Amino acid sequence: MFVSVNKLKSFRPVLPIGMVTVATQVRAAGHDVHVLDLMWEEEDEKAVREAVAAFRPDVVGISIRNVDSQNMLEPVIYTPLAREVADWARAERPGVTVVLGGPGFSTVPDDLMDFVGAEYGITGFAEESMVPFLAHLHRGTEPADVPGVIFRVPDGSYHRRDPVFEIDYRKAARPDPELYDPRYFTYSYETHDRSEKVPATIQTKKGCVLECVFCSNFLVDGTGVKFDDVKRVADEVERLRDEGLEVLEIVDGVFNLPLNYAVEVLREFVRRGIEMPWSCMINPGNVTPELVDLMVRTGCYYVEFGTDSCNDRVLRRLKKNFRQRQIISAHRQFEQAGIRVEHCLFIGSPGDDRDSVRETFDVMSGLVPPGAPEAHAYWTLGLRVCRGTALHTTAVEEGLLTGDERFIVPKYYVSRDVIEDSALLDEIQERVLANDNWYLWWGLRTIGLRERIRMARQESERIEAELLAHLPERRPAPLPAALTTRGEEGR
Template identity: 85%
Template sequence: MKVLFVSVNKLKSFRPVLPIGMVTVATQVRTAGHEAEVLDLMWEEEDEEAVRAAVARLRPDVVGISIRNVDSQNMLEPVIYTPLAREVADWARAEHPGVTIVLGGPGFSTVPEDLMGFVRAEYGITGFAEESMVPFLVHLARGAEPEDVPGVIYRRPDGSYHRREPVFRIDYRKAVRPDPDLYDRRYFTYSYETHDRSEKVPATIQTKKGCVLECVFCSNFLVDGTGVKFDEVSRVADEVERLRDEGLEVLEIVDGVFNLPLNYSLEILKEFVRRGIEMPWSCMINPGNVTPELVDLMVRTGCYYVEFGTDSGCDRILRGLKKNFRQRQIVQSHRLFEQAGVRVEHCLFIGSPGDDRDSVRETFDVMDELVPSGAPDAHAYWTLGLRVCRGTALHTTAVAEGQLTGDERFIVPKYYVSKGVIGDDALLDEIEERVLANDNWYLWWGLRTIGLRTRIRMAREESRRIEAELMTHLPRRGPAPAPLVATPRREDRP
């Protein structure tokens, strides 16, 4: 069959991100003998022209639309990305009537039913599409409904959805590495601006899927399942050597958390050292699993930057979020990387369950110590509110507190902000003042001209307007299966 994959992610800030998921799936499809092409709209100025031209040239049987993010995930900047997916489907049908539209990607996996109705797609695939897409195409080629393909979803005539739950297993030994020739070469010549410097877009590699934590807000269980699926250490090192030998300048390990579990990350790094692999690389780090040995190995192999999933500096809030670390470990881990000369960026929430004036001030005080104004290699990125995903513990809390009703459509994101923060005008003013006083802290780009309280009101109005507009495109909701609920468990290595 002929398949055109289209990535609708056009977000260049904080930086452009390689569509590793889409390219991985396209590589499996090609390897199975199908004709597959990719179109990355990141670099296109005329989206419609690019889509129509690609469809006219290939005349695909299937157009697979990859949705990395549904929205900006920023309550203060409500931007929705999925209208472009709807337009891509419309352009493809207009150019080639009868083409089958299939949705996928991590963003799609978090709100599949709503996006199926909004885009009017025939099919969707949740979970590991690199495992499901090829058998899905086999069914389509035979003219058979792919009802038994893991992760498949489609709308029945009565308006309900047939949904086969994903099987979150992957055999890395059979999965072909993403073909680098499928990436748009403009990624590797583009320079983006960070807080204080210009950098190149990194090549990416994933060493494992999933996570062992149970953070109350995390929707990872919808994307990667529960437990951890490990790639073989030797395969990871082989891929990094290949990227290095091809001349790519910088690498990002895109695991949700690199150092969980710790033993596996140490195995990876020791293999890098054994092979003499040393190139600039970065990753996301859990502050609770940092040891001197880990930091030493990271530095020896070229790590120059880590992003901490810090969330809060108050132990009471961290307990409520079900984090595996406390304030003491945040400080200790930061100092280890600081002393090793590694850049550290902290990502923090304001308004987590239980957050109030005392906990917010405590968190700000911790960041004042670790990320003072003028610090050369440390930054703090604050987010007001936590995005709510159906099926998470945070969703349950939001409903229990009356912030949500429980039957919302999630085509437009919903956010949780503790009443102890959002209802305290004096605290909101203090937050604005403290963020603006530190040039290494960031909350919202327009804060110097529009006050925080004003921006919250504006953003809520914008979100309501966007939702009213998008809801007109959704079909009336029919009976649907109950949402997935996280039941974390540890899975063994393959």
């Protein structure tokens, strides 16, 4: 039995593509499978207990998509529900085996194993590991050789096998749409000026070629890129279209990296006459007229830029592959093509100060002015820190972190030149509120930014104290040596 604990509907609900992909693989291997998605349940305990009592699973796999809100101003932790699901399942079926997985789990596996009290966890590509893992359980043998597996051994430590970030797409079953809760496809969510349906999803590749200092994707998908066959991607899109799904999202971390592969995918769409509304994440540094033309011809209506900053000095510190001029050029190309653009930006990155923040705000004022019908900017104060990233190293070197924190509650990096500049924080608040196409925090009109920072810190400390009470007193195991230099110079 697979259980998705993601209940986040803000912005829009997201299909649990990873969990359903794994469930599809497991079912194809001959196992009886039941999927429970708590997104739509009002009484979680009742839903879990009834499903376990009816299905009587031997194994309950809990999919953790997100550990937290990733918003310093709105500290919300989602993992207590995973702990409750495990408790409810064991209450209904004593002796059931609980296994954790999902991208959120892969970023903080030790802490979540301790917190939930799971027997096993799978990091990395569970669609490659879950079937051999279940084969071990069926035989009654320990799954010590399964890639990505983690479990406790008699001395109290964890046995861990590093994930093998390889996938044979030819053998990987596509997620069966029948395993999704049908309520996804009848639900409408509100955007700034319209009501939209939850899109169907497809992933054309795993991984990324960049080494942004804050990104934890290497823990989820490994380094490098694993490509699906272009024709298989087009086959899947045709199938989704023929089944009546009207809107598509390509959920690659970044669709247009590498550029040549994205162009190949879209050329295949054009060759087959595929045209339907779709969206994706875009890197501003790899936008060409041909790419935009192909996106228009195939129905793209919305792109989300990982813009981060508009100051070249800060972009270099973040190890981005683009600069301000490319952000402006890419935005204008999509704008002229009639494709809606949304920018995601950080405030307080390494190197950020009053001048760089003002420059970023000034550039966004030109690209996303008040009243612009097809452009928006989403600002985030601070960058979430993940152990093993170059940002984690920077935070420790600057004394913002000690290096031995538990990460079940998130830690954030905000440059001192921003967080300690009261006048700048007031200016940020004033400029965000003056633009109806910008968003930083929903309550900013009633609670000032400086006050919200103070409140959020107190809330985070309270949540951390509650959650740490469930964890044993031990320091998390270090990451494998191959991962500790991720994103650092000289790698």
